[in-house]
Amino acid sequence: MIEAELKARVRNPEDVMRALEAHGTGRAEVYQDTYYDDPDGGLDARDAxxxxxxxxxxxxxSSLLTFKDAKVDEASGSKPEHETRVEDATAVHSMLRSLGYVPVIAFEKRCRNYGLHAKGRDMLATLVRVPEVDGTFLELETLVENEAGVSAALDDVRAVLADLGIDDGDLTRELYTDAVRARRGA
Structure with a gap:
């Protein structure tokens, strides 16, 4: 599956939250993310x-193990994603380390998730705050079967973002990992 996703900086979080609440009640969740790579940075070098x-x-x-392969759409950064739920995150962390992977960055995301159906697609809208990064972000994603469906899916995502008051000028490709690294280096 490919995660067709756009991310935007949100200028008026309360307005966007009200618009999302019209689709249903959001779920407040806190994500603790740990990213791994091999000691030589091989995953990062191939954009994985x-x-x-x-x-x-x-x-x-709950916990998830996720692998994202290289981008299939440069403009959005959309990537093939393989994800599975895991019973014991501590064991998975130990397994990855035993396989030679090293944690390269860990941080927290405070999220409010909204499942919605729009443009004939199931979508997930997530309002995000990362304590170490200034601002609020909105991620809107839908899953497609293959690379051929990414462009149309992104058009639908863009239209829903516009309905939520987000325009193309608000879109960002900034990665949380890069923003957290920059903040910690400051």
Whole structure:
């Protein structure tokens, strides 16, 4: 599956949240993300990501192991994504280290997630704050089967963002990992 996603800086978070609430109640969750690479940075060099995410929700805590391959759309940064739920995040962290991967960065994301159906697609809208990064972001994504479907999916995502008051000038390709690294280096 390919995650067709656009991310934007949000100028008026309260307005966007109200617009999203019209689609349903959001779920408040805190993500603890740890990104891994081999010691030589081979995953980063080929534009791939390996992440363990622990999600703390109001009713449960769960964890995911995610691998994202290189971008298939340069403008949006959309990537093929392979993800699975894991029972024991501590064991997965140990396995990755034993396989020679090293944690390269870990940080927290405070999210409010909204599932919505628009333009004939299931989408996930996530309002994001990263404590170490200034501002609020909105991620809007939908999944497509193959690279051929990415362009149309991104057009639909862009249209929904416009309905939420987000225009193309608000879009950003800034990565949280890069922003956190920059902040920690300052």
């Amino acid at each position: 990501e390996l992440r363990v995410r622990t999600i703390h929700g109001t009713d449960e805590t």
